[in-house]
Amino acid sequence: MNKAYALGVLLAAGMANAETLLRIDASAPAKTPLENQLQMGASVSPAGVKLGVNSQYLTRGGKPWLPVMGEFHYTRTPTAEWETELRKMKAAGIDVVATYVIWSHHEQRDGQFDWKGQRDLRRFVQLAAKAGLEVVVRMGPWVHAEVRYGGIPDWVVNAMPTRSNDPQYMSHAERLYQQTAAQIKGLLWKDGGPVIGVQLENEYNLDGPGEGAAHISALKALARKAGVDVPLYTVTGWDQTVYPSGEVTPVFGGYPDEPWAKSTKELPPKETYAFRFDSRVSGDLGAQTSRKGKGTADTDMESTPFLGAEYGAGLPFMYRRRTVVSPDDIASMLPVQLGSGVNLIGYYMFHGGRNPMDLTSLEESSLSGGYNDTPMISYDFQAPLGPDGQQRPVLAKLRPYHLFMRDFGDRLAPMTVRKPDVTPAGPEDLATPRFALRSKGDSGFLFVSNHVRQYAMPAQKQLRFSVQLPGSTKTFPRQPVDVANGSYFIWPVNMDLDGTRLSYATVQPVARLDNGKAGITYVFAANAGVPVELAFEGAAANRLSAPGARIAKAGSEADGDVVVEGITPGTGAAVTIQRGQKPPVTLLVLTPQQAESMTVEQFAGQRRLVLSAQQTWFDNGALRMRSDGDAEFRFAVYPALPKAPKSSVALRASTDGVFQAFDAKLPERRLEAKITPVREAKNIGPVVVGGLAHAAVQPIPESFRNAAAWRIDLPQGEKNALVELDFVGDIGRLFNGTRMLDDWYYSGYGWQFAVEHAGKGPLALSVLPLRADAPIYLPKEGRPDFGGKQQVAQLRGVKITPVYTLAVQP
Template sequence: MSKQWKRPAMALATAFAISNALAAQVIGVDASAPAAAPVTGHLQLGAASTPRGSVLGANNRYLTLDGQPWMPVMGEFHYSRSPAATWEAELAKMKAAGITVVASYVIWNHHEPKDGAFDWKGNRDLRRFVQLCGKLGLKAVVRVGPWVHAEVRYGGIPDWVVDGMRTRGNDPQYLRHVARLYREIGAQLKGSLWKDGGPVIGLQLENEYNLGGPGEGAEHIAKLKQLALQAGMDVPYYTVTGWDGAQYPSGQVTPVFGGYVDEPWAVSTTELPPKETYAFRFDSRVSGDLGAQTKSHGPGTAETDIDKTPFLGAEYGAGLPFMYRRRPVVSPDDIASMLPVQLGSGVNLMGYYMFHGGRNPVGGTTLEESSISGGYNDTPAINYDFQAPLGPDGQQRAVLEYLRPFHYFIAGFGDRLAPMTVRKPDVTPEGPKDLRTPRVAVRSSGDSAFVFVNNHVRQYPMPAQALQFDVKLAGGTVRFPRQPVTVPNGAYAIWPVNFDLDGTRLRYATAQPVARLDGGADGITYVFAASAGIPAELALEADSAAIDTAAPRSMAGSATVVDVTPGTARALTIRRAGARPVHLLVLPADQSRRLSIGEIAGQRRLVLSGQQTWFDGGKLHLRSVGEAAMRFAVYPALARTPKAAGSAGSATLRAQGSDGVFQAYEATLPAVQLTATAAPLRQALPAPAVMKGGLAKAAIQPIPEAWRTAATWRIDVQPDALKHVDDALLQIDFTGDIGRLFDGTRLADDWYYSGYRWQSGLKALAANGQQPNELSLAVLPLRADAPVYIPKEARPDFGAQSQIARVNNVSLVPVYKVTVTP
């Protein structure tokens, strides 16, 4: 396992050679001035104590838990867009990915499609969803609307409300129905609030709200908060979205922010300029256009409140949706490189939208946002994949592996980072379009700091930078590394300065802290992640501690500098008289993405695996798409050989010896071959020209009657496909405009063509527990002149054709699951 992850010596030599060839830059940051003390008492929090005395708080800089700085990671998961039977496992997957708070919209028209007829059953069972959050040790923020956007019809407000009254203001008729909705939500949450010992710590009121006028603006948000309290929803935190000129009553609610790496709601059919999301912000919090459907022409309350509220995130895009006119496909680096930028800009709650994809339910009509229903965007009727880290069928996407080390860093060291203030370097880019000036920020407190570096901008190559840093702190200046280090195009990192290793000071490291693991008598292990292409250099204060290492070392003033070759073996061990040893483990970048951390056999352990992993009840779960053999390695080692069981058959578990400090295993299930075929039923007809119009005055989704021109295929899957597997993913590779998957006459799933892989789980497609057996696929032709943005990598070559509608391949991929019990 470890051989493929060891960095070749040639790569290090190449990095040094490039560094010497570049003009070195020393980035100076004066972080010596003390920061002002946090201001408290001005934010109106709700009931903040549990029956056991645990207390949540907030000041103008950060959140607190039991009086200590607290930095959560929040991920959005819409319960009503996901099968209820999967919720517990999906929440456990989110927890294993480092999510500590789950956010979810309550989408009104999913619950009250007709006046007074509420539905809180099955996939709409909010009570059960938040209870499962509590069972798994996750906290919850409920986004109660009543308008939520969420790319849903009328922003979630039911048709009968939109048709019958004035919405999004203090109209008495509207408020009566909102009050009833809030009472229903309050009944669902009763007993699950923080003050009851439950997981619900916050409510978001409305969404993207910047309306102003009589009965609107701050007056309306204040009224919504009053109605929420009257409905029994007394929670520590009340939030509103703070972008696009948001209007709210200062002090009564706290704004949250976000940012996306592209704009599917834009009207451009070409690549966008470099996004502000990749540029450090030193005096603002709003990251460009976030797609609000109403517009404000002046600064909002969030701008005037910037010194009064902590910098909290709720909608940093962990992916992007596909909208009809614009379908950007993002890479894991596009998303993960946001984290150093946002954290370096002062964010103290990293909140994602969406972390888990889903599918829209179907009511009396489809419930997606569309131009036909007056929306600004056209979105798929069913599919809400969002390119999220966890797909609609629970599949793990590559981006999750890139985000996870940052989440573990926040979980392990967020209490150190949260009180740190942002410090601006002496040289900064002129703006988001400046691609040559190094992008660096520092957060510091006293004599400790973190340096944040980003050299990645989506779709724009960045020059390699040869950098050194001069960080001036209260106790003196730290220059590092010894020689300028090359930061290649696409690289991004967080590096510590004067970092405490249980009594030993790490003066600096060009590797990112990931986690601290308490191994009992065996000592403490600090896990670091190296950055690809950047040598890992660690400098430790040379005091009374003994440093054991096989790596090359040298002295630089009063520090011992260790040049680490990343791998699965301990990089070094620090030994102090009368103290437990402290071990440092430095993983290569690609290996750190295979790292998950959770409790196995009553102890928090590290697990390395190329498979999807999560933890529950002291057990380890592994899930693999297409591979019946699953390898994993555990540290600290288990006391005895574990057992393995497959979800749909026997599993064989074999010990594979040691891999550095890790104990390696391989679990194998019987391999299954699954088949799916596509047989043409109807050829495409000439598709009508794509129309422009709607609120965006851009390309709009074809009208329903245009589907008479679609090509159609019958999809056959073997009847016993789910017999020996955890699930089976139907993969549809097509080229066209829109694909629709039917089970009989029921629209089961749909997809906008973009080059991004479309998968549908057979379990999700099943009706009444029965595997679908009447599947068909309709593909609306993509016209060569369609004014829509499709990434150039996926834009088809039309040749002499005026349109394309074809199926390239249909396959059925087995999904295996193994549970490892110590």
């Protein structure tokens, strides 16, 4: 038996009440980054700000930079919604928006490009800049994106070889790049614009004549020839990718499940939840081509930084496998990725959407030779922001980590990953504690995760950590803690709080606010079930005040630290540190729920912390809020606003700890839909197994002649609402007349559609029956009760959820 696994079993068995000391050696010097390893483009803005990249991390203005990037496809969202949705992304802690240029969305016919309306890349990039976001343009030509032929137009695929240096293909690729370059001309970083990088191709591991590194080199040359001169040129680095070393930097990813897999059962524990110390590729990411042997990214680990582009902020539904993920399934990946050395978190997708429909659909399907069957229109992806701008619960789980990276990423990025003395034997080892440290000098961050999707982890009992640093060994916390199944967090080690050393803390850093003459505020988030313990350097003893808490001198094992215990998380000031003539430093320790409700943005002249259970974002100085189904709003602001804010309805002011709190209520709206059965479902034949994957294949279009159908009459004159369609079956399709508005694979995950996009008149819903013997994967929570019948096609209800919005002017 593997020694690490054996230790894990003993720990899980619980050596009754015994303290478990987990050791990690961080005494070696941090790695020195290598410069000039990558040949990138123009990196200095007209204002003199340089964006750089070394072998370990990105830099901005000479400082380490650890941004958060989120994917949002402009062609999959109505133009009128772009600005608001980009601002929502900014408020969610996103720094960079990434977007695919889907070739077939722009050039369906040879030589006839369409960059208007929903395809207006230039307008999208301009609005991203207005929202305060940088941009990475993923130029293709092949993008995947669950689009037919990876986005390469039909007329190209039918006429010539693709994804190689074939002269005919490259002439069309060059034209695409020139068209794309014209759209972003004047918007590059060197011009003072937001475009900081481009991705060439996608999931590329071909390596034959005119392919591989030669093809990526040729594409980069075409981009530069077209005028795309940017600080970053990237390629996806997974599945044995091949590229010219030194000319591009690879980006990586990981998903909590594999909708493209063939299994109709739960998959083994995913590598995405395991800390990585010797590799960067997190298992199978679904490349459409295969190759054996190591790729360039494997041999480039010492010369390129660990950057991400496709960490799943959700998952798509594919016909044969309809995985539903929880918010914790997604958010628990963050401590693991950061603890493994990732220095750019890039999400795919952060904002869901819908495929544009013209004469035909362009989705990936087995009918067109694709490996997967995907919905014709829906590209929901279970994303943090849904296709209609709705905030999903996962966003609240992710945002504290984004804020942490925004305010403390410059400290984390140069830190080296440290491997524990004992590590799990592999992703399937659920018993051995999972943790890592990143440190530089005597400072660091501890990353812990005890969550693996669909697998119960044993509670880790009575844990303490022993970290050997260059100057000392730090053992903490003073009181051992239990880490429950599903827990995950980041703790600081020797963190500088503007002149005072926080030796360690059992709370997670989230944000830092500079309040000018009022001082500095550090915001932390408590971890559920873990007592709050803050340890400060002994010299700070006489400068600390912590009302309602205990301040005690620690033993020699903690280097004489002063430990603050008994803090109740909440909105009050947990600790105040006096600094003589300088303004004080205040520590807030929020509850996990409060931390998940917080945003930090410029508001009323300075960066402020806003707490609200409602969706919040900022637009031209105003705080904007959205509530789906609840007419009551509540938000709290810190520091307090200089004057009473204004809104279209009365704001009732109160105090909540150090926060200024407000309540408001809008007139309540009760909305109902009328449902009329149109036809019953007929019996359908067995699901066909075949296609490239040799798995369940989506029924052919003619199968819908057997679908059940209902007429849905919406409330007259109502636009600001969501239609929620609760059906059970195989595939649902929503129509206005003969125009398909949306479609959905049943999985148990809720289907919503914005009323404002429904058009005039009644809607029609058709539901293809789901057979009890269908060889598809459904989560057990969504598996319907067939009641002994061969198939099911039901509409259990249609709910109209009013959407309330509130604007607050400071």
